[in-house]
Amino acid sequence: MSSSTLLTEDEITAGLAKLPGWRRQGEAITRTVEAADFPAAIRVVVAVAEAAEAMNHHPDIDIRWRTLTFVLATHSAGGVTDLDLQLAARIDQAFNQQS
Numbered sequence: 357m358s359s360s361t362l363l364t365e366d367e368i369t370a371g372l373a374k375l376p377g378w379r380r381q382g383e384a385i386t387r388t389v390e391a392a393d394f395p396a397a398i399r400v401v402v403a404v405a406e407a408a409e410a411m412n413h414h415p416d417i418d419i420r421w422r423t424l425t426f427v428l429a430t431h432s433a434g435g436v437t438d439l440d441l442q443l444a445a446r447i448d449q450a451f452n453q454q455s
């Protein structure tokens with residue numbers, strides 16, 4: 357299976373079970389995190405930007421003071437693919453390293 361093939365419901369459920377904090381939201385997955393302060397939140401965003409660019413797979417990011425909400429979907433596939441699960445794990449890594 358290619359990384360950008362739409363996942364089945366069961367595959368998404370199994371993937372999310374390994375990604376605490378992430379949940380399904382329509383045709384996407386989402387997680388909200390709270391950094392220590394605004395600069396720390398922006399450092400997380402910068403680290404995520406580097407990872408996303410390397411993967412050529414990009415999240416939607418909402419920034420509100422120190423609260424970040426990430427929404428991941430594979431637009432070209434119209435839903436959740438393995439790329440989204442991979443990017444979610446990279447976002448968790450970036451957040452854990454900054455906080």
Ligand SMILES: C[C@H](O)[C@H](O)[C@H]1CNC2=NC(N)=NC(=O)C2=N1
Pocket residue numbers: 412413414415428429430431432433
């Ligand atoms: C041409 C390039 O591969 C595409 O535009 C990429 C870039 N980043 C992307 N990111 C996401 N989340 N979904 C996509 O379909 C996507 N497509």
